[in-house]
Amino acid sequence: MLTNNKIINLISKLGVFVLAVGLITGCSQQENQKSADLVYVNWAEGIAYTNLAKVVLEDKMGYEVEITSADVGPAYTAIAQGDADAFMETWLPVLHRNYYNQFQDDIVDLGPVYEGTQSGLVVPEYVPVDSINQLNDYVDQFDREITGIDAGAGIMQTTDSLITDVYNLDYELITSSGPAMTSALQRAIEDEDWIVVTGWKPHWKFGRFDLKFLQQDEDKVVWETGNIHIMGRQNLAQEKPQLAEFLSNMHLTDAELADLMVAINQSDEDNEAVARQWMQENQDVIEEWIPADAQQAEM
Known part of the structure; x- marks a missing residue:
């Protein structure tokens, strides 16, 4: 039979056990909140500011961050299913309209990270073609090809529609990737060859080469200006409020993003190292992104 003293000791031990479990659970929850899984597309601007987000979260806010490159469709699926915290590159209102409507x-x-996007078909300045409706007059010079990027990209979908449904172009859209497209563009410019590519701003190629967007007919407008948004998974703000607030605060001007992209493109160091250097040189920019309570003591 338990005496009063034994009961008191048992209750005390049970209380200590419950407290310990509570502390462990609390620390585990906090550790979980101090992690971030970010998905981006292998495009110049996304590479640049996603690596920047990683180093800011790690160095300034104590997070463990994993960044993953994916095609657009799988990226939306990942956050819709809760497998990642955020997709860093939603182009609205046009390029990702179908994906956004679906998911x-x-x-x-979480709001725009960049405002003032532009998309379309791009040629070097030396090419004497100024509008999309002129392309069929120069099919031989362009080898009947438009050099594109990865197949799931919104710009590929709109370009395919433009070729077949809007302008009835006698061209084939070539699937590649962002880096492959810029490599093909660079080679063509070095030889002063004719080339037309799927292009967008922001991108470092506009700071490095003399390029121009082909004009659209007023009654055949396919691309509009817009913004790049960050999309989060459901319940992100409830489960990781600091991360959600940071991503909502994150914003780069055209000049800031261009500077970061050029720095990454021209450096032999890895992207994270360049992003960290840029962060250190632009403290006034990134300090505005960090939530006021982000410096709380960690467990």
Whole structure:
């Protein structure tokens, strides 16, 4: 039979055990909140500011961050299913309209990271073609090809529609990748060959080469200006409020993003190292992104 003293000791030990479990659980929850899984597309601007987000979260906010490159479709699927915290590159209102309409009930818009995007078909300045409706007059010079990027990209979908449905172009859209497209562009410019590519701003190629967007007919407008948004998974703000606030605060001007992209493109160091250097040189920019309570003591 338990005496009063034994009962008191048992209750005390049970209390200590419950407290210990609570502390462990609390620390585990905090550790979970101090992690971030970010998905981006292998495009110049996404590479640049996603690596920047990683180093800021790690160096300034104590997070463990994993960044993963993926095609657009799988990236949306990852956050819609809760397998990642955020997709860093949603182009609205045009390029990713179909993806956004498909997944909008399962994701949360955290706001624009960049404003003033432009998309379309791009040629070097020395090419004497100024509008899309002129392309069929020069099919031989362009080898009947438009050099594109990865197949799932929104710009590829709109370009395919432009070729077949809008302008009836006698061209084939060539699937490649962002880096492969810029490599083909560079080779063509070095030889002063004719080339037309799928292009967009922001991108470092506009700071490095003399390029121009081909004009659209007023009654055949396919691309519009827009913004790049960060999309989060459902419940991100409830489960990781600091991360959600940081991503909502994150914003780069055209000049800032261009500077970061050129730095990464021209450096022999890895992207994270260049992003960290840029962060150190632009403390006034990144300090505005960090939530006020981000410096709380860690467990």
